[in-house]
Structures are given as C-alpha cells and as structure tokens.
Amino acid sequence: xxxxxxxxxxxxxxxxxxxxxxxxxxxxxxxxxxxxxxxxxxxxxxxxxxxxxxxxx
Numbered sequence: 001x002x003x004x005x006x007x008x009x010x011x012x013x014x015x016x017x018x019x020x021x022x023x024x025x026x027x028x029x030x031x032x033x034x035x036x037x038x039x040x041x042x043x044x045x046x047x048x049x050x051x052x053x054x055x056x057x
Contacts, residue, residue, distance in 0.1 A: 008022060008024055026051065
C-alpha cells in the first residue's frame with residue numbers, strides 16, 4: 001500500500017468526542033430498516049455486510 005493511504009486506517013476523533021476506529025465510513029442510508037426504538041435491526045446489519053462484500057470484491 002502507498003504511504004499516502006495510511007491515514008484512512010488511523011483512528012479519528014469527531015468534534016463531539018466520538019472516536020472512529022478508522023476513517024472508512026458509510027452514510028446511514030437504511031434508517032428506515034432500523035427498529036422502532038432506533039436501534040440497528042438484523043436487516044440493517046445484513047445490508048451493511050452485503051455492501052462490505054461488494055467493496056472487497
């Protein structure tokens with residue numbers, strides 16, 4: 001891997017204090033698939049798993 005891409009694998013702290021493990025993120029495009037209380041549903045987890053597999057391929 002080229003050295004210029006190394007920062008995407010480093011942690012990052014957002015202004016509100018939340019720390020991300022790395023800088024690889026995806027927008028929350030499936031908010032209608034979450035549970036009524038706003039927690040992540042199994043459908044939503046499966047969606048992101050499928051997306052991750054597509055990205056790796």
